Amino acid sequence: xxxxxxxxxxxxxxxxxxxxxxxxTVLAGLxxxxxxxxxxxxxxxxxxxxxxxxxxxxxxTDDFHFVHQPLTxxxxxVARVVSQENSHEWAKAGLIVKERLEPGAPYAAVLVTxxxxxxxxxxxxxxxxxxxxxxxxxxxxxxxxxxxxxxxxSADGTDWQEVGEVDLEDLPSTVEVGLFVASPLAVEIExxxxxxxxxxxPTPGEAMFDNVRVALDRGSPAPGDGEWNDYDTxxxxxxxxxxxxxxxxxVRGSGDIAENVRPFDDDLVERSLxxxxxxxxxxxxxxxxxxxxxxxxxxxxxxxxxCPGRGRVLAAKAxxxxxxxxxxxxxxxxxxxxxxxxxxxxxERAPGTPELSLAxxxxxxxxxxxxxxxxxxxxxxxxVATIVRHTAxxxxxxxxxxxxxxxxxxGLPLSVANWLVRLTPxxxxxxxxxxxxxxxxxxxxxxxxxxxxxxxxxxxxxxxxLRRRDA
Amino acid sequence: MDAxxxxxxxxxxxxxxxxxxxxxFTVRAGQVTxxxxxxxxxxxxxxxxxxxxxxxxxxxxxxxxRPYRTLRTPLLHVGALLDANAVHPGRRARDHLLWMxxxxxxxxxxxxxxxxxxxxxxxxxxxxxxxxxxxxxxxxIAGAVLGDAPMLLFDEPVNGLDPDGIRWIRGFLRSMxxxxxxxxxxxxxxxxxxxxxDHLVVIGRGRLIADTSVRxxxxxxxxxQIQVRTPGRSEAMTxxxxxxxxxxxxxxxxxxxxxxxxxxxVALLGERGLPVLEVTQHRASLEEAYMELTxxxxxxxxxxxxxx
Numbered sequence: 001x002x003x004x005x006x007x008x009x010x011x012x013x014x015x016x017x018x019x020x021x022x023x024x025t026v027l028a029g030l031x032x033x034x035x036x037x038x039x040x041x042x043x044x045x046x047x048x049x050x051x052x053x054x055x056x057x058x059x060x061t062d063d064f065h066f067v068h069q070p071l072t073x074x075x076x077x078v079a080r081v082v083s084q085e086n087s088h089e090w091a092k093a094g095l096i097v098k099e100r101l102e103p104g105a106p107y108a109a110v111l112v113t114x115x116x117x118x119x120x121x122x123x124x125x126x127x128x129x130x131x132x133x134x135x136x137x138x139x140x141x142x143x144x145x146x147x148x149x150x151x152x153x154s155a156d157g158t159d160w161q162e163v164g165e166v167d168l169e170d171l172p173s174t175v176e177v178g179l180f181v182a183s184p185l186a187v188e189i190e191x192x193x194x195x196x197x198x199x200x201x202p203t204p205g206e207a208m209f210d211n212v213r214v215a216l217d218r219g220s221p222a223p224g225d226g227e228w229n230d231y232d233t234x235x236x237x238x239x240x241x242x243x244x245x246x247x248x249x250x251v252r253g254s255g256d257i258a259e260n261v262r263p264f265d266d267d268l269v270e271r272s273l274x275x276x277x278x279x280x281x282x283x284x285x286x287x288x289x290x291x292x293x294x295x296x297x298x299x300x301x302x303x304x305x306x307c308p309g310r311g312r313v314l315a316a317k318a319x320x321x322x323x324x325x326x327x328x329x330x331x332x333x334x335x336x337x338x339x340x341x342x343x344x345x346x347x348e349r350a351p352g353t354p355e356l357s358l359a360x361x362x363x364x365x366x367x368x369x370x371x372x373x374x375x376x377x378x379x380x381x382x383x384v385a386t387i388v389r390h391t392a393x394x395x396x397x398x399x400x401x402x403x404x405x406x407x408x409x410x411g412l413p414l415s416v417a418n419w420l421v422r423l424t425p426x427x428x429x430x431x432x433x434x435x436x437x438x439x440x441x442x443x444x445x446x447x448x449x450x451x452x453x454x455x456x457x458x459x460x461x462x463x464x465x466l467r468r469r470d471a
Numbered sequence: 472m473d474a475x476x477x478x479x480x481x482x483x484x485x486x487x488x489x490x491x492x493x494x495x496f497t498v499r500a501g502q503v504t505x506x507x508x509x510x511x512x513x514x515x516x517x518x519x520x521x522x523x524x525x526x527x528x529x530x531x532x533x534x535x536x537r538p539y540r541t542l543r544t545p546l547l548h549v550g551a552l553l554d555a556n557a558v559h560p561g562r563r564a565r566d567h568l569l570w571m572x573x574x575x576x577x578x579x580x581x582x583x584x585x586x587x588x589x590x591x592x593x594x595x596x597x598x599x600x601x602x603x604x605x606x607x608x609x610x611x612i613a614g615a616v617l618g619d620a621p622m623l624l625f626d627e628p629v630n631g632l633d634p635d636g637i638r639w640i641r642g643f644l645r646s647m648x649x650x651x652x653x654x655x656x657x658x659x660x661x662x663x664x665x666x667x668x669d670h671l672v673v674i675g676r677g678r679l680i681a682d683t684s685v686r687x688x689x690x691x692x693x694x695x696q697i698q699v700r701t702p703g704r705s706e707a708m709t710x711x712x713x714x715x716x717x718x719x720x721x722x723x724x725x726x727x728x729x730x731x732x733x734x735x736x737v738a739l740l741g742e743r744g745l746p747v748l749e750v751t752q753h754r755a756s757l758e759e760a761y762m763e764l765t766x767x768x769x770x771x772x773x774x775x776x777x778x779x
Contacts, residue, residue, distance in 0.1 A: 008574055
């Protein structure tokens, strides 16, 4: 490769970075300090069952009341949801096909909710919206044809619209069909500085059904079919049950059939990366010094005399600095993860939960994302320092928006705190999340995008000013 | 590319102060051009404008006929030393030159050559923070000649050098010019440029005061003064004063005479039978010439102030 044009500048900037021993010490030191933080933070958790338990939780919740009967072969079930208590915005009342009476067994359901209309759901998380204002009273129908289950809704029981269709692979000939009611837990949060008091309160779901019909496509029901039975996995047994009179079913249930969002679980991967905050401070300082050291001594003039293209110089600096911060960040994140997982991981895992290892894509996203975050923070700091030209001004300007949301937000209502996180560079820290919690402000990659936007805008302004100002 | 630096009508303001005001001059190849003026006269500003670091409000500066900022490998065209302290103290001397060389695609072998040239080979692996000011000047000069450029700019390169270093840099500047390069050296002390500069650009308060060869400047300052040595000093003084000359007595037998050409002085003294032991043309020092120039400039400034 010929060393001309931009490549020359990148090489020159890399030489500048690597030949100041203190800067290389900072890069190496941040790896060590970050990992040490992870070790200290997690060392007192060894053998703590409550920490390990979160790993043993299943990835779904399957808590509801089910009034069911077996269905052999193809057929359908129809019912009208007469009324539904608004016990929770996501309370569910409707029809369900379930492979067998066991938590976690495959299912497909068509249902109404108090505030989110008609939905078709399956596989603990798959969700298709039907009509938006389709609250009770509403006619629902679920047909099973081979492995395919289709959900329909209707306002009057004659004019039907399809809501969704799903292929539940390898569905056995006999499945359980029927009415179900669920109502998710309500999260109550009391926030004080340094202390979040959290509680999950069961909500009592209740709905009435009539016009309940189960029909086979061909043949007649086997003996014993047509008998309704109760199956209850409500979070509190008191809240589950059913009564029937003159074909009107009143069903009560509490819980949810959904992906387990584990709103209060510790995010172990994020936890293992606690020290990254400290490492990031080092990256901020390095990013600022990489250019302010030149401003301070007038060395920027030597640089611009050697390379008059100022935007290209800044771009070369950003690439070198970003690359160095990425490498150090990746080493720090992997070291922290390995060090803390030794104590946080418990030997037993529930079936179906992912193993927290470097091979896990979500874990990898958090670790590589942390490295990308380091690179973005370094470039952001470089750009801000280019704009203000003084280390002592630049460093607080970068660090405060990164830290304030996590310091201040404890005293703010959660919604305000979450907006603070979404709108500041601190959003980038979201990339360390591996589960969705009650206080999750922003999705991991979106958060990283917010940080990237800050870095890009700052770099643009810095380039403009660098070109316009006298050196 | 021709090795000529041209400054044309450059004006530069910082806020309300005018640092450089309508300045024009040319630095030619094969000469050392001294750029002289008191501190704050605008020398460094002018050098920064030439190097494309500061943008002039008016006018242009061209190196080899092109604006500096259009050069893709500037170190191959123009070498400059602006501030010897502009080095990161943690970096080794050799590494400082290494990034400069890399930025312009120069081979690293060139670094050892220039270190040898400025006599820093033994200090190559020392960190810049531990170098004396004299050594830093040499490092800065090494950076300036790294690209073997035909045009060289040095801002106050003599600062901090010991007498040996001063002698060295004078010889160095002369040899650079002798190789056909255009060399511009700024200084606030005219005496530093004596015996070094061929040409002088003198500025004060951002304005051009003189753009002249050193020989012409000294000759004009020396004017028609002559020194006469004669045993009959008092008699000669009266005689010459009566003839319309301005006469001052010097050491023992010497007189400094102005207002009369040398031939007339010798003829007058000969007519009276006074022995003339020696007649010499008085040669003003560069410093005297400079003082005379800047005095005029200051008077001009004073008049201008009164008029305004």
